[in-house]
Amino acid sequence: xxxxxxxxxxxxxxxxxxxxxxxxxxxxxxxxxxxxxxxxxxxxxxxxxxxxxxxxxxxxxxxxxxxxxxxxxxxxxxxxxxxxxxxxxxxxxxxxxxxxxxxxxxxxxxxxxxxxxxxxxxxxxxxxxxxxxxxxxxxxxxxxxxxxxxxxxxxxxxxxxxxxxxxxxxxxxxxxxxxxxxxxxxxxxxxxxxxxxxxxxxxxxxxxxxxxxxxxxxxxxxxxxxxxxxxxxxxxxxxxxxxxxxxxxxxxxxxxxxxxxxxxxxxxxxxxxxxxxxxxxxxxxxxxxxxxxxxxxxxxxxxxxxxxxxxxxxxxxxxxxxxxxxxxxxxxxxxxxxxxxxxxxxxxxxxxxxxxxxxxxxxxxxxxxxxxxxxxxxxxxxxxxxxxxxxxxxxxxxxxxxxxxxxxxxxxxxxxxxxxxxxxxxxxxxxxxxxxxxxxxxxxxxxxxxxxxxxxxxxxxxxxxxxxxxxxxxxxxxxxxxxxxxxxxxxxxxxxxxxxxxxxxxxxxxxxxxxxxxxxxxxxxxxxxxxxxxxxxxxxxxxxxxxxxxxxxxxxxxxxxxxxxxxxxxxxxxxxxxxxxxxxxxxxxxxxxxxxxxxxxxxxxxxxxxxxxxxxxxxxxxxxxxxxxxxxxxxxxxxxxxxxxxxxxxxxxxxxxxxxxxxxxxxxxxxxxxxxxxxxxxxxxxxxxxxxxxxxxxxxxxxxxxxxxxxxxxxxxxxxxxxxxxxxxxxxxxxxxxxxxxxxxxxxxxxxxxxxxxxxxxxxxxxxxxxxxxxxxxxxxxxxxxxxxxxxxxxxxxxxxxxxxxx
Numbered sequence: 001x002x003x004x005x006x007x008x009x010x011x012x013x014x015x016x017x018x019x020x021x022x023x024x025x026x027x028x029x030x031x032x033x034x035x036x037x038x039x040x041x042x043x044x045x046x047x048x049x050x051x052x053x054x055x056x057x058x059x060x061x062x063x064x065x066x067x068x069x070x071x072x073x074x075x076x077x078x079x080x081x082x083x084x085x086x087x088x089x090x091x092x093x094x095x096x097x098x099x100x101x102x103x104x105x106x107x108x109x110x111x112x113x114x115x116x117x118x119x120x121x122x123x124x125x126x127x128x129x130x131x132x133x134x135x136x137x138x139x140x141x142x143x144x145x146x147x148x149x150x151x152x153x154x155x156x157x158x159x160x161x162x163x164x165x166x167x168x169x170x171x172x173x174x175x176x177x178x179x180x181x182x183x184x185x186x187x188x189x190x191x192x193x194x195x196x197x198x199x200x201x202x203x204x205x206x207x208x209x210x211x212x213x214x215x216x217x218x219x220x221x222x223x224x225x226x227x228x229x230x231x232x233x234x235x236x237x238x239x240x241x242x243x244x245x246x247x248x249x250x251x252x253x254x255x256x257x258x259x260x261x262x263x264x265x266x267x268x269x270x271x272x273x274x275x276x277x278x279x280x281x282x283x284x285x286x287x288x289x290x291x292x293x294x295x296x297x298x299x300x301x302x303x304x305x306x307x308x309x310x311x312x313x314x315x316x317x318x319x320x321x322x323x324x325x326x327x328x329x330x331x332x333x334x335x336x337x338x339x340x341x342x343x344x345x346x347x348x349x350x351x352x353x354x355x356x357x358x359x360x361x362x363x364x365x366x367x368x369x370x371x372x373x374x375x376x377x378x379x380x381x382x383x384x385x386x387x388x389x390x391x392x393x394x395x396x397x398x399x400x401x402x403x404x405x406x407x408x409x410x411x412x413x414x415x416x417x418x419x420x421x422x423x424x425x426x427x428x429x430x431x432x433x434x435x436x437x438x439x440x441x442x443x444x445x446x447x448x449x450x451x452x453x454x455x456x457x458x459x460x461x462x463x464x465x466x467x468x469x470x471x472x473x474x475x476x477x478x479x480x481x482x483x484x485x486x487x488x489x490x491x492x493x494x495x496x497x498x499x500x501x502x503x504x505x506x507x508x509x510x511x512x513x514x515x516x517x518x519x520x521x522x523x524x525x526x527x528x529x530x531x532x533x534x535x536x537x538x539x540x541x542x543x544x545x546x547x548x549x550x551x552x553x554x555x556x557x558x559x560x561x562x563x564x565x566x567x568x569x570x571x572x573x574x575x576x577x578x579x580x581x582x583x584x585x586x587x588x589x590x591x592x593x594x595x596x597x598x599x600x601x602x603x604x605x606x607x608x609x610x611x612x613x614x615x616x617x618x619x620x621x622x623x624x625x626x627x628x629x630x631x632x633x634x635x636x637x638x639x640x641x642x643x644x645x646x647x648x649x650x651x652x653x654x655x656x657x658x659x660x661x662x663x664x665x666x667x668x669x670x671x672x673x674x675x676x677x678x679x680x681x682x683x684x685x686x687x688x689x690x691x692x693x694x695x696x697x698x699x700x701x702x703x704x705x706x707x708x709x710x711x712x713x714x715x716x717x718x719x720x721x722x723x724x725x726x727x728x729x730x731x732x733x734x735x736x737x738x739x740x741x742x743x744x745x746x747x748x749x750x751x752x753x754x755x756x757x758x759x760x761x762x763x764x765x766x767x768x769x770x771x772x773x774x775x776x777x778x779x780x781x782x783x784x785x786x787x788x789x790x791x792x793x794x795x796x797x798x799x800x801x802x803x804x805x806x807x
Contacts (some may be wrong), residue, residue, distance in 0.1 A: 032391040033076040035125035035174035040219035041263060042309040042346045044390040049349035049408055050363060050374065057411035058361060058377040061394065063404040064100040066093075068114075069121030070172075073398060075391035076128040079103060079147060080405075082398060083135070085111045085121035092126055092135055094150060097392070097405065104150035112138040112170055115720040116653070117751070119385075119400055123172030123215060132199060134177065136184045138170030144182075144202065154202040162195065162204075164188045165212050172215035178229065178242040181205060185231055187213035194218065194231045194238065196245055206245025211236050215305075221264040224285040230262045232272060237262065237281070239290065249290035251281060261307045263315075265328060271315060273301055273308050280331060298331035300324060306387070309347040311366045316345065316352055321492070322524050323354070325368055336524045337371035338479055338494055340364075344387035348395075355379070355388045355397050361406060379404050383753065425507035426468045435505070438498050450474065450503050460532035466512045466553050471495065472532060473504040477522050480504040484518030484550075485747040485783025489542050492521055511781040513554030516747050517547045517788070537787035538618040541611070541690070542749070549787060560627045560794045561620040568630045569595035571622060578670065582662045583655065587643045588613070589667070591675065592622055594629055594636035603676045604638045605683040605801060608663070610651065610692030612641030618786035624793045633794070634801040638675055642667065644692075651691035652698070652722030660699040664706050685800045687711035687741075689789045694722055701729050704736040711741040711796045713789045714748050717760040727767060735772045741799050742775060743792050745782035757784070 029045055036042045050056065069090070071083035080095040090111050094103040114120045127134045132153065133145040140159025145152060158164055159171070164186045175184035182199040186192050186207075193209025211233035218231040220242065228248055229240040235255075239248040255274035263271040270281045280295040301308060301319045308317030314334065315326040321342040325334040343356035347366060351374065354362040359380030365372045384399035395406040426432060438449050454474055462470040473480045473495060483492040486508050495504035510516065517537050520528045527545035529536050539547030551557065564570065571594045579586045590612055594604065609615045616622060621639065628634045644650050650659040663686070672679045686696040686707050693712030700710040717723040742765060749757040758779065765777045776799055782788040 030392045031076040031128075032389040032396075033074050033128040034176060035072060035074075035127070035217050036219070036261060036307060037346070037389070040176065040217075040261075042307055042387075043311075044346065044348040046390070046393065047349050049393060050351055051408075052363075052374050055410050056408055057375050058363065058395075059407050059409040059411055060377070060379060061405040061407045061409075062100040063379070063402055064095070065401065066398060066403040067091075067121065068119050068400045069398075070119070070123045070386055071121070072125045072386045073389040073396040073403070074126050074128050074133075075389060075396060077147065079128070080396060080403075081126045081128055081133055081147075082403065083108070083122040083124075083126065087111055087120060090122055090137070092133065092145060092150065094133075094147075095403070097394070097396075100403065100405065106145055106150040106152065108135070108137055108141065108143075109139060113720070114169075116168070116718075117753075117755075118169050123170065124217075125174040127175050127177060129177040129182075129199065132177075134175045134182055134199070136171055136173055136175050138172065140164060140166065140171050142175070142184065142197070142202065144199065156202050158184075158186050158195070162186060162188060162192050162207065163190070164192060167212075167214045169215075173213065174217040176218055176220060176229075178220050178227065181242050183218060183229055183242060185213045185216055185218055185233065187211075187233075193233045193236075194229065194240060194245075196242065208240050208245045208247055209233060209236065209238050209250075216260055219262055219264060223268060223283050224290075230264065230270060232260070232262050237270070237272060239283075249283070249292055251292040253279065260305060263308055263310060265310050269295070269328075271308060271310070271328075273304070273317065276302055278302055278331075280328070296331040298326065300326050300331060300333040306344050309345065309352075309366075311347060311350060314366075314368050316347070316366055318342070318345070320524070323352070323364075323371060327368075334368045335370050336479075338481070338524075339371065340373065340376065343384070346388055346390060348390045353388055353390065353395060355384055355386070357384050359384045359399055361388070361395065361397060377406070379406060425470075425509060426464060429464050429468060431462060431464055431468070431470050431505075431507070435498060438501065438503070443500055446498070446501050450498075450501060460530065461550055463553060467509055468507060469510055469550060469552065470505055470507045471518070471530070471550075473520060473522075473530075474502060474532070476502050477504070479523055481521040482506060482518055483521065483543055485516035485745070485785075485788070486510060486518070488752045489749050491752065510550075510552055511554075511746065512552055513556070514550070514552045514747065514781040515555045515788070515791070516550050516783045517543065517785060518550060519543055519545060519547055538785070540618060540786055541614060542785060547787065552781075555781075558791055558794065561624045561790050562627070564623060564626045564630070568626055570626050571595050571629075572597070573616075573622060578667060580662045580666055582658050582666060583646075583650065585645050587645050589643070590616055590641040591671070592616075592625060592639040592641070593675070594625065594638070596636065597638075597676075601676070602636075603678045604636060606671065606675075606677045606685070607637055607639045607797075607800070608668075608684070608686040608696075609639060609641050610644065610686075610688030610695050611647065611690075612643045614786055615689075616641045619790035619793060621790070621793055624790070624797065628794055628797055632803050634797045635803045637797075637801050638671075638677060640667075640671055644695075647691060651688075651695040652716055652718075656695065656698050656722055656725070657702075659695055660702045663699050664703045668706060681706055681708040685709040685711065687713075687796060689713040689715075689786075690784075691716040693742075694726065698722070698726055698729075700738055701726070701733065701736065704738055708737055709739045709800050711800070712761075713742075713792065713796075714744045714757055714784050715742060715761055715764070716757075717764050718755065723760065727764065730767055730771060738773070739800070740768060740773055740775045741777075741796055743778040743780060743795070745780055745784060745788055747781070747783040749784050 067084035090108040093105040143155035173185040304318040306318040340362040341356040362376040380399040389396040480495040529546040530548040535549040537549035649655040693715035700707040744761040
């Protein structure tokens with residue numbers, strides 16, 4: 001819909017921060033025709049939008065079902081255009097902005113099926129340019145449709161025609177138009193990073209840059225009189241002449257695939273939100289030549305797929321899960337806020353419009369003072385992973401299931417969503433009574449009560465009734481949160497703060513014999529172990545940094561991985577670099593030789609361990625081997641700790657067959673030749689955790705004449721990422737002479753979308769038993785990762801290498 005007020009822009013020239021001069025028209029000034037809006041900076045052009053002091057608030061005008069896609073919403077000339085999947089096909093669809101009714105749809109291709117936690121459907125956003133709608137599809141299709149009726153005008157397969165290198169989750173760059181040239185980031189090291197096409201027929205006009213791309217989208221700007229395309233690739237950022245493809249300048253950033261969208265600031269600066277460190281670039285031009293300088297680098301905005309906006313000398317964006325305000329001049333953090341939660345934002349009328357991943361919509365002042373929320377409402381109930389758009393006075397939002405138009409309209413009462421109430425665990429217990437007593441005490445009494453309580457505790461976290469665990473942080477801080485095995489991967493919960501104190505707490509109900517790893521996150525960025533808990537533990541591989549270990553009363557600690565006592569004979573570790581021709585890469589291999597190997601002439605059984613570095617250093621397996629051999633619980637063995645430089649691909653995904661082949665045809669013969677091994681399948685065991693466990697099973701079931709023993713801990717069995725392939729092999733093959741061990745934890749990986757490692761492991765054990773296999777399967781009240789797996793290393797070693805058995 002068009003705003004009457006827009007007509008007043010017909011005779012004005014707006015000077016924009018991009019350095020471009022744009023003539024506003026009745027049909028265009030209030031549009032949002034492409035990814036990140038009209039000027040590709042995440043900022044709407046309208047002013048006077050939010051009149052909260054005059055009884056205005058947020059009101060859902062319409063909400064319609066819509067299938068899965070990450071594509072955001074483009075709005076122009078009375079059409080709302082986006083993409084969706086019906087689980088069979090992917091579509092471009094145009095809707096009526098007044099009521100959400102469908103105007104037309106175009107079938108792109110069969111649905112791009114999500115994988116590795118991604119969802120079905122398209123990633124990029126359609127670009128509306130006059131009579132055209134341009135789309136770059138996830139499978140590499142670039143095409144133009146009629147904006148009026150959705151009919152195909154032209155189409156080409158960029159991936160096939162210019163041999164583009166497809167990103168892991170498919171192509172996701174959103175195209176833009178400058179004049180008669182349609183441009184998108186196609187990717188390819190042979191001068192095909194960015195391509196320019198004739199928008200009327202799709203003919204390739206030029207290509208430029210020699211770099212790979214992932215999900216970045218270009219923007220246009222004018223610097224020093226030169227109109228140019230700014231394109232960020234995985235390792236470089238380019239300034240390109242949009243008419244000819246000439247590269248005006250290039251700058252190497254080397255930050256990888258999370259360098260998503262450049263943000264032009266003022267007349268000569270570009271902000272790059274990179275993966276680990278973001279940077280501010282300054283351009284200059286002398287005697288016709290460009291130069292690029294880095295003004296500053298910061299890690300204050302990083303690790304997010306959300307783009308950043310700029311207003312009056314300040315950047316606003318997400319850093320991790322937190323909205324962050326950063327000073328443009330210095331890169332220093334001005335403030336951070338946990339509310340309203342992780343999501344995506346744009347800038348409208350000097351306000352942040354934020355759509356969270358929980359489906360809540362929030363309006364907050366864009367101010368360096370702090371996060372100040374003005375209004376909010378619940379729009380969706382399902383997972384939301386797309387930034388909002390704004391056009392003609394309305395907010396357009398979508399998630400993986402629905403699309404909605406939200407108006408800024410008169411409301412009976414201005415609504416802001418209340419923060420969820422603190423859930424009281426064991427409300428009749430002593431800890432709950434202590435909290436209530438402190439909450440109702442005077443300021444002077446509060447500190448005294450807290451000090452007395454802390455001093456009276458024998459250990460932390462505080463355990464109540466053998467099943468309630470109260471995690472406590474007592475100290476000065478703005479924000480305290482925690483992550484841990486009892487939460488979903490990537491999830492963290494803020495600790496509750498008793499008003500007027502520095503006492504923070506969170507409570508959980510756990511099994512009486514549980515053991516979990518957790519971390520404290522202090523003031524958003526500082527990851528620390530619990531200062532009140534002496535039990536430290538390795539937090540990886542999901543959580544990174546320092547970790548603490550909660551031991552419930554019924555948990556029985558083990559010490560086989562502890563540093564061996566004086567007098568215990570120690571094994572020796574040899575490390576060498578191993579080159580694989582099958583995988584076309586190199587890896588470090590660490591070989592543990594038991595005490596006495598050099599002096600003896602015996603041959604030894606061999607254990608191969610995936611994720612070798614972590615198993616060796618974090619699980620402390622060499623200590624376990626020394627201790628268990630010395631105490632005669634297992635016989636002496638050779639252990640081969642194998643690293644994987646590309647474990648994400650090699651273990652369970654595209655490279656799994658080559659990885660198993662590497663073991664069988666390259667590494668194992670090398671080990672047998674170099675060391676005195678028992679060179680038979682019955683004397684070999686292969687093991688690993690998570691995806692390393694998958695790789696162990698995949699190798700054993702594909703090469704049963706080489707491996708007759710396999711162990712997996714918290715084994716990765718996600719169906720789209722290798723799980724289906726492994727279960728098919730097991731289901732369709734005859735029973736093989738393989739001995740199997742598996743363990744997993746109750747507090748293993750359980751994602752918020754319901755994907756559950758415990759359930760996948762239980763299902764796999766059921767399949768194995770149905771096929772006649774004898775499986776040593778153990779579900780324990782433990783978590784995921786090094787600190788959990790090392791508690792049962794002795795069980796694996798004793799199962800496969802008992803002292804009494806000699807092959």
